Amino acid sequence: MGHESNATETITTATKTTTLVFSYGTLKRGFSNHVLMQDLIRSGDASFKGVYQTLDKYPLVCGPYRVPFLLNKPGSGQRVTGELYAVSPRGLSRLDELEGTSRGHYVRQPIRLLKEEGGDDLETEHALSCVVEAYYAHKSYEEELWERNRRRSFGAYTEKEARGYVKRNDRPQHLSFLDHIRIFVSSPCD
Template sequence: MFKMAQVFVYGTLKSGQPNNYRMLDAANGKAKLLARSRTVDSYPLVIATQYNVPFLLNIPGKGHRVQGEIYSVDEKMLNFLDWFERCPHQYQRTLVKLEVDEWVGEGENNPKAGSIVEAFVYSTTTYKPEWLQNPTYENYNYKGDHGLEYIRREDRSTK
């Protein structure tokens, strides 16, 4: 039997971002928001490609402590996320240590603010060297001051 997995999202899948609806779509599986958190280690979160995609580069110790959300997901949603994130080709799913900012999930014995938990994250070791020259971000927002608005897959031309 599959135990629910915890996944940390930091980009377009977060609340208020253009792909969050995918986390809420029951056809993809079950996902429940548990907490707002940040990575314990710093990582470079960059915006790259002509589609302005946020990428968490798996280079601990560089960049910022990245802010995001922890979701509890079932096996169907985890499989969907693997497909959506093109895992293992574009992103790899690995465990990351997170510091809880605010636990919003229900239940008893929930981690308090400042607690350290682990969750899966989709990060990449496959990137173009010039991405290391891109600005890094602590908190991704597709309409942020960076001016690099994310282009959804549905809106990308097939040319």
Template sequence: MASAITLLFVYGTLKRGGRNYPRIADQEFVAEVATAARYRVVDLGPYPGLIRDAVNGLAVHGELFAVDARGLAELDEFEDVPNLFVRDLVEIPGYESVWAYYTNVPAPAGARTGDRWPLAGGSGRDS
């Protein structure tokens, strides 16, 4: 029986070329995509987090992967779900039922935000 496949949006260190890409490299890359303009990437220091922003949201740029059940379980563990991150639906125009990891901890006061990682102007240097 085939394993269930989940569409997963990644926007930080799991992207191709990012330092944690090897954790998702065995899964199927689907496309470079952008979310609906309802989100932001927030700088959490060595990595980003995704947050919802219904008022001033941006179209966050990232990548879409088709992930099998084993890969998703491993990524959930790596992302420390449900402590550090939570996995929930994200709106990607042209796709249905896409999931992403949202930060589940408060962003540091004055944390920078943007539409892609690494953020423009420094910090988040490891893509």
């Protein structure tokens, strides 16, 4: 009897500790870092929940090497479309590592989403909105990145925006990610 209740507790805990993560860039299906998401799905540490859009407008811009950044400036930019994943604590720590949250690259903070098929009916839209986590550009360079992109953003990171994306291992290794950003924001616009 005790063994059965223990199994139930484990399941309950696992469900509770799952974090919903909004992916708007290279972690999406068909993009370069999706292999990590596929690994997490295979190991049971992530599951795809659908295509969602941000409730508010946010700037989605490209930085150095066509790396996408979501800027935490609600009300600017456009509503952003991306994918939602439920991720285990182990999966979340792997995503945090990829996104460099401990190194000042990205910060993980809440964002409100709507299910893509939410029609024009506000009642329905309200029912389908949820608060999840997203990786935003770090505050230390967010404003400069917005200015460098001439305050222009896009609603989705598509193949068009990703054209010219350079994988991490193919970038100059003697510079850090933040060095690349500093050089990018201080260089003239194309």
